[in-house]
Amino acid sequence: MKLTLKIWRQDGPKGRGSFESHILDGVSEDSSFLEMLDQLNEQLLGEGKEPVAFDHDCREGICGTCSLTINGHAHGPEDSTTTCQLHMRKFRDGETVTIEPFRAKAFPVVRDLIVDRSAFDRIVQSGGFISVRTGSAPDGNAIPISKVDADQAMDAAACIGCGACVASCKNASAMLFTSAKAAHLNLLPQGQAEKDARTLNMVKTMDEAGFGNCRNYGECSAACPKDISLDYIAKLNRDHAKAKIKKIFS
Amino acid sequence: MNLDPQIPEGPLSDKWDNHRFSSKLVNPANKRKYRIIVVGSGLAGGSAAATLGELGYQVDCFCYQDTPRRAHSIAAQGGINAAKNYQNDGDSIHRLFYDTVKGGDFRSREANVYRLAQNSTNIIDQCVAQGVPFAREYGGLLANRSFGGAQVSRTFYARGQTGQQLLLGAYSALSRQIAAGQVKMHTRHEMLDLVTVDGHAKGIITRNLVTGSTDAWTADAVLLCTGGYGNVYYLSTNAAGCNVTATYRAHRRGAGFANPCFTQIHPTCIPVAGDHQSKLTLMSESLRNDGRVWVPNDKENCGLNPNDIKEELRDYFLERKYPSFGNLAPRDISSRSAKEACDEGRGVGPGGRGVYLDFADSISRLGESAIRERYGNLFQMYERITGENAYKRPMRIYPAIHYTMGGLWVDYNLQSTVPGCFVLGEANFSDHGANRLGASALMQGLSDGYFVIPYTVGNYLARSGAGAISPDGPEVKEVLESVKERTSQLISPQGKRSSRSYHKELGQIMWEFAGMARNESGLKKAIGQIQDLRDDFNKNLVVPGEGDRLNVELERAGRVRDFIDFGELLCRDALERNESCGGHFREEHQTAEGEATRDDENFAHAAVWEYKGEGKEPKRHKEDLKYENIELAVRSYK
Numbered sequence: 055m056k057l058t059l060k061i062w063r064q065d066g067p068k069g070r071g072s073f074e075s076h077i078l079d080g081v082s083e084d085s086s087f088l089e090m091l092d093q094l095n096e097q098l099l100g101e102g103k104e105p106v107a108f109d110h111d112c113r114e115g116i117c118g119t120c121s122l123t124i125n126g127h128a129h130g131p132e133d134s135t136t137t138c139q140l141h142m143r144k145f146r147d148g149e150t151v152t153i154e155p156f157r158a159k160a161f162p163v164v165r166d167l168i169v170d171r172s173a174f175d176r177i178v179q180s181g182g183f184i185s186v187r188t189g190s191a192p193d194g195n196a197i198p199i200s201k202v203d204a205d206q207a208m209d210a211a212a213c214i215g216c217g218a219c220v221a222s223c224k225n226a227s228a229m230l231f232t233s234a235k236a237a238h239l240n241l242l243p244q245g246q247a248e249k250d251a252r253t254l255n256m257v258k259t260m261d262e263a264g265f266g267n268c269r270n271y272g273e274c275s276a277a278c279p280k281d282i283s284l285d286y287i288a289k290l291n292r293d294h295a296k297a298k299i300k301k302i303f304s
Numbered sequence: 305m306n307l308d309p310q311i312p313e314g315p316l317s318d319k320w321d322n323h324r325f326s327s328k329l330v331n332p333a334n335k336r337k338y339r340i341i342v343v344g345s346g347l348a349g350g351s352a353a354a355t356l357g358e359l360g361y362q363v364d365c366f367c368y369q370d371t372p373r374r375a376h377s378i379a380a381q382g383g384i385n386a387a388k389n390y391q392n393d394g395d396s397i398h399r400l401f402y403d404t405v406k407g408g409d410f411r412s413r414e415a416n417v418y419r420l421a422q423n424s425t426n427i428i429d430q431c432v433a434q435g436v437p438f439a440r441e442y443g444g445l446l447a448n449r450s451f452g453g454a455q456v457s458r459t460f461y462a463r464g465q466t467g468q469q470l471l472l473g474a475y476s477a478l479s480r481q482i483a484a485g486q487v488k489m490h491t492r493h494e495m496l497d498l499v500t501v502d503g504h505a506k507g508i509i510t511r512n513l514v515t516g517s518t519d520a521w522t523a524d525a526v527l528l529c530t531g532g533y534g535n536v537y538y539l540s541t542n543a544a545g546c547n548v549t550a551t552y553r554a555h556r557r558g559a560g561f562a563n564p565c566f567t568q569i570h571p572t573c574i575p576v577a578g579d580h581q582s583k584l585t586l587m588s589e590s591l592r593n594d595g596r597v598w599v600p601n602d603k604e605n606c607g608l609n610p611n612d613i614k615e616e617l618r619d620y621f622l623e624r625k626y627p628s629f630g631n632l633a634p635r636d637i638s639s640r641s642a643k644e645a646c647d648e649g650r651g652v653g654p655g656g657r658g659v660y661l662d663f664a665d666s667i668s669r670l671g672e673s674a675i676r677e678r679y680g681n682l683f684q685m686y687e688r689i690t691g692e693n694a695y696k697r698p699m700r701i702y703p704a705i706h707y708t709m710g711g712l713w714v715d716y717n718l719q720s721t722v723p724g725c726f727v728l729g730e731a732n733f734s735d736h737g738a739n740r741l742g743a744s745a746l747m748q749g750l751s752d753g754y755f756v757i758p759y760t761v762g763n764y765l766a767r768s769g770a771g772a773i774s775p776d777g778p779e780v781k782e783v784l785e786s787v788k789e790r791t792s793q794l795i796s797p798q799g800k801r802s803s804r805s806y807h808k809e810l811g812q813i814m815w816e817f818a819g820m821a822r823n824e825s826g827l828k829k830a831i832g833q834i835q836d837l838r839d840d841f842n843k844n845l846v847v848p849g850e851g852d853r854l855n856v857e858l859e860r861a862g863r864v865r866d867f868i869d870f871g872e873l874l875c876r877d878a879l880e881r882n883e884s885c886g887g888h889f890r891e892e893h894q895t896a897e898g899e900a901t902r903d904d905e906n907f908a909h910a911a912v913w914e915y916k917g918e919g920k921e922p923k924r925h926k927e928d929l930k931y932e933n934i935e936l937a938v939r940s941y942k
Contacts, residue, residue: 066853085580086689092582092804099802099857104848107856109370112543113583115685116468117374132688139688164514165854172491175371179483183476184435188355188754189426191433195390198444208437208462211469215373239435 055081055142058150059094061106067162067170073152083143087130088113088120090142091153108167115139115279118214121221122167123154128218128277136216136279156221160228160264171217173263174231180259181252182235184244197243204242211238212280219274219282225266230274232260233290234282240293250297257294305560305914307927310715311415316933317397320419323716327759328766335360337770339523340761341508342366343495343550346375347467347746348729349529350474351753357486358477359758364521365478365487366510368494368545373475376531376543377749380467381588381682383449383459384431384746386424391448395456397421402934404744407453407634408709408737409886409902410936411566411910413929415716416734423751428460430754434473438462452589453634453741453941464588464681470746474753494859495550496787498526498557498725501779505554505725506772509787513859516852518791520775520784524768525724525761528554529753532708532730534567536867536874537819538811540705541573541586547863548870551712551731559720560912560925562713562733564870565878568740568887569820570706571638574689575658584704585689587661587682589742592631594666594675595699597622597638599650599659606652610660610698621645629941636739636887636900637941639703643820644898646702653700662698703820707745709736709887710877713912713927717760718752721912724768726761728752733910738886791851794861799846803861806841810834810864810871818875823891827879834872841868873913873922880924883907904936 056079064071078094085093088110095105111119115136122137124130130140145151153167161169211234219230236256239245245252268287275284312323330338338361342353345367353365369375387400400421405412428446432438438460439447448457462469481487492513499507499520507522533548534540555561572587598618600606605613621641626633633641642659645651652658667675672695676683683694690700711733718726718734729749736744773780817830841864849855884893884900885907893901909926916922 082578082580084577086582089580089582093580096802096804099846099848102797102848105857107854111369111374111545112376112379114379114541114585115688116379116465117369117376117543119369119374134684135688139685141688141691143691168854171370175373175479175482175489175491178373178476179479183480184433185480186430186433186477187358188351188430188477188758191426191429194388194428194432194438195445197432199440200444201440201442204437204440207435208439208469211437211462211472212465214468215371238437242435242437244433244435 055083055145055147057081057145060150060152062154063106063166064163066165071163081142085142086113086138087124087140087142088138106167107165110138113138116214118216121156121169121216123156123221125152128156128221129279134279134281156217158220158226158265160226161217161220173265174215174217176263177228177232177256177259178235181248181255182239184239185248199243207238207241210234210241210282210286213282214280216279218277218279220265222273222277223266223271224273225269227268227274228260228263228265229268229287229290230278230282232256233286236293237286237289240289249293250300253290253293253297254301305721305912305925307560307713307721307912307925308715309413309927310717312716316414316418319415320422324759327763330762330766332360336362338362338765339364339772340525340527341521341523342527342529343508344375344529344531345372345478346377346529346531346729347471347474347749348753349527350375350471350478351750352527352529352728352757353487354474354477354481355754355758356761357481357484360486363487364490364523366490366493366495368492368513370491372478372489372491373472375471376546377746378468378471379543380746381464381586382451382590383461383466383743384427384470385451385458385743386428386460386747387421387458388425388428390446391457393456395458399456400424400458403454404735404741405737405934406939407739407741409739409939410737410904410908410931411563411885411929412737413734414931414933419756420735420748420751423755424747426755427747427750431470431473434476436462436469436473449590450593450632451742452592452632452638459743461590464679467746470750474750495530496553496862497783498554498722499780499783500557500722501773503558504723504768507775507780509784511791514854516850516855518784518788520780522772522775522780524765524770524772525726527726527728527757527761528712528731529728530731532711533870534705534708536810536871537705537814538807539576539581539584539815541570541584544583547866549863549866551727552866552870554712554720554722554725556915558722558915559725560713560914561710561873562910562912563710563877564874564913565818565881565888566709566738566886567705568635568707568709569639569703571635571642571703572661572701573704574686575653575700575702577654585685586704586706587686587699587701589635591661591679591682594678595631595661595663596620596665597631597659597661599645599652603649606650606656610652619650626941633941634739634741639820640889642703658700658702660698661701663694664698667695707740709733709738709740713910717763718756719760719764724764726757728757738888791858791862794845794858794865795847795851796845797848800844802846803857803864806837806845807864807867809837810868813837814871814874818878821889821891822878824879827875830875831872834868834875838868841865876922877911877913881907881911908936
């Protein structure tokens with residue numbers, strides 16, 4: 055395959071970015087999107103140019119490191135797929151492919167296609183945990199948990215924290231991420247003791263980090279490589295309203 | 305080199321108890337006076353940093369990823385073992401211990417493995433309490449599945465994402481400590497050297513991968529939780545960033561490296577498709593619970609559509625050769641059998657390097673929906689990569705490098721030969737011998753981090769006293785300068801070859817001569833070729849840009865440089881270990897049927913390598929392994 059790549063290059067957070075075009079020939083249909091970028095970088099090195107910086111690690115769709123907005127879609131055109139698992143057989147020979155970083159105010163560009171998603175860590179640090187001291191846990195079977203609840207918690211916990219939800223939302227809202235993180239714990243009996251504080255704190259941190267508001271467009275869930283459901287946003291709104299009311303009357 | 309394993313007195317089952325009681329404690333009010341550096345934030349590092357922070361120590365945790373939640377533990381699919389015996393199928397701590405030692409082909413340390421089996425049950429409790437959504441039965445109790453190398457169902461799992469869920473559990477505990485100010489997290493930092501003062505580990509040197517600055521950090525103890533070295537083969541199931549630099553640099557500063565030749569090949573990976581490939585993808589071994597492995601009886605049929613090959617023309621080779629374990633034979637044995645079938649010309653798919661993993665029988669017995677429920681995400685992943693539907697057509701699988709049992713030598717306290725430098729998880733060598741059983745890596749990482757290190761590091765600190773040195777001290781400065789010099793040497797805009805191309809070539813040498821089967825002449829050849837590769841690297845490497853900013857080529861060049869040196873050490877170790885055991889298969893040592901033959905008389909020891917300086921031959925030491933509770937036996941899964 056022969057492709058024309060329009061790639062975003064940016065020196066640093068304060069630099070002015072712009073698109074750069076490259077022609078890449080001899081791309082295998084069986085290679086992954088990131089392997090195609092590896093090939094481009096080898097070509098750039100041969101030309102004495104600096105390679106394109108992009109984030110990646112596990113290359114099997116689970117670590118959430120890779121990002122990229124490809125032809126306007128976070129993680130590219132294929133549903134339920136991270137960039138690292140997207141394969142070139144999904145593109146046509148001769149196609150022009152536009153590659154940009156995940157864009158959001160709360161995700162400043164570090165360099166080229168790499169962005170800073172540490173705001174997600176801060177949201178989790180503000181309440182995305184159950185406070186249990188190491189070694190003080192009761193037997194694993196002490197509290198039976200219905201399969202339905204466990205499965206729902208697992209569906210939420212499948213979030214890989216990649217940020218595609220934010221990048222695809224026109225408001226750059228982080229509601230899908232935050233709601234999945236909160237729901238995973240709020241759905242389980244172990245998570246009940248801290249449920250209200252968790253919900254209020256995580257939402258507060260999310261707002262302070264500069265993410266936009268949720269308007270229920272649903273782009274986030276459509277772009278999510280792990281198909282996290284919009285239902286969790288509804289649940290977060292409900293948990294948040296309850297927690298707030300309880301706080302007012304307490 | 306002092307290789308006293310420090311195994312506590314008493315019967316096996318009392319050793320850990322006795323040791324915990326005889327360990328010195330640090331007074332709660334004094335804990336905050338100690339600084340501990342944790343390098344790596346996977347299951348071992350994340351759980352250790354969280355637990356030590358919670359205890360009151362001042363912890364600095366470093367990872368090269370952009371957040372601690374991304375370490376490669378996250379990719380573990382199948383599950384975590386624990387001797388809970390919830391299934392009432394005859395499991396016990398002793399059985400898990402026995403299975404692990406036997407699975408490791410009698411090359412692990414009894415006392416460490418027994419402690420691991422003891423801790424296994426606490427891990428499940430801890431993780432459930434953290435909110436890890438393990439699979440449940442309809443009655444609400446925890447579900448189990450079976451795994452390779454065991455005849456009981458003791459594996460706990462969270463769909464095909466067990467590693468992810470356990471890591472998110474550790475990450476949530478870590479996040480809580482970060483918020484509490486007990487742990488300071490340093491993301492996008494890579495450790496480039498270890499600082500020792502009077503032989504004790506007192507700090508590390510890191511590169512800030514964003515700004516490019518090289519900095520020194522000092523502490524009372526250093527914990528290396530930096531994972532394995534599978535990427536020395538270039539193609540492996542490891543993440544792109546996994547590297548040997550932290551452990552190899554510590555090795556250069558005096559930490560003995562044990563059994564580097566013990567590498568594990570995982571039998572169920574997606575076969576190589578072409579030259580462009582940058583990594584191999586693993587499919588959980590749990591697939592072997594319901595999939596049957598086969599190749600055609602005759603070479604001539606390899607090109608046919610597998611669904612057109614009649615039952616009597618198929619060779620279910622694992623079931624044939626190992627009737628009692630069948631498709632659940634341990635990883636090394638299954639991998640070698642697949643290689644044999646392909647060597648005979650009966651492999652399938654591109655290049656003939658693949659065997660079928662067939663779900664047709666299970667689908668007709670249980671229905672497609674049951675299989676989808678169990679393995680849906682794996683089938684989906686397979687389709688994305690290969691473009692084939694495994695519900696309709698058997699999967700193609702082939703072994704790939706997956707895990708490394710070797711690592712820095714540690715004693716019972718997980719302390720390396722450098723006092724104050726502790727090594728946890730895959731980065732150490734102690735628990736899996738020459739072969740690791742499935743669902744045991746997660747267990748070990750969490751056992752080390754949550755339940756072992758809090759006791760043993762406390763004991764070290766209480767006995768050695770607080771004494772973190774200043775980052776401006778002369779010993780620190782010296783190491784810092786040497787790291788800076790090495791970095792500036794790597795930058796070479798005029799060079800000709802990329803670090804990736806060197807890495808690829810190294811990987812080809814390693815896979816060919818030190819992969820699934822090894823022999824004397826091949827290993828000698830490999831050592832020569834690696835030395836030539838190093839000379840070429842030093843002359844022709846290209847690294848553009850500057851050192852004082854984000855520079856991915858520079859990062860990779862440093863890692864590849866260490867992989868080259870380490871690859872040579874691995875081959876040397878494989879050459880000296882003149883026996884077959886576990887993942888280390890020397891062609892000179894096999895039975896007529898092709899089974900590995902161990903040499904317990906001469907090799908029932910851990911080989912520990914001492915670094916002797918640039919360009920000098922390393923020295924091989926031995927820690928004899930004593931088996932007092934298990935009789936050394938031929939490992940049979942027939």
